[in-house]
Amino acid sequence: MILFVKITIQELSKKGKAHKWEKHQCDKCQRNMWGHGYVMRYFAEASDAIYVKRYRCPDCSTVVTTRPETHWKGIRSAILTMYEVLRSKLTGFWPPGFPRQRGLHWLLRFIDLAKMEQQDNLLSFLSFCFAKQIRFFT
Ligand SMILES: [Zn+2]
Structure with missing residues (x-):
């Protein structure tokens, strides 16, 4: 399981294992x-892997791994970055310097979700998802 925490990649990158993690209760x-212990994770904003804390419940043995709330499970890029890249493309162009291949991958997955949800106005659907913190691709 993932435990999303309020922390930035920069903060985690700077402090490493020295970061004071808050106690966590088993759900x-x-x-x-x-x-x-810790596990290493890669994020687009840092060139090196970053240590994130893991917790284990002494009763049910559930293990949770922390993750910055700015990043969805399984995706290295920040939610805000993905939103801004998609928004830029939907209103005109890919952001200068951004890898188009990655952007296209996100865009196609976003369009798949929009089709599933029967949303025709992609820009307003994207804004809606972002505002409501709904994952905007599958
Ligand atoms: Zn437990």
Whole structure:
């Protein structure tokens, strides 16, 4: 499971393992979880891998891995970056210098979601998803 935390990539990158992680309770048992080491994760905003904290519940053995709330599970780029890139393309052009191949990958997945949701106005659907913090591609 993933535990989204309010922290920036820059902060995590700077502090590394020295970051003071808050205690976390197990969602199932409401017990304080124990530290369960660190795992390395890559994010688009940092050239090196970043350590993120893991927790383990002493009762049910559930393991959760922290992740900055600015990044969806399984995606290295920040949600804001993806939103701005897609918004730029939907209103005109890819942002200068941004890899078009990656942008196109996001765009096609976004269009798939829009079709599934029967949304014709892509720009307003994108803005709606972003405002409501809904994942805007599948
Ligand atoms: Zn538990």
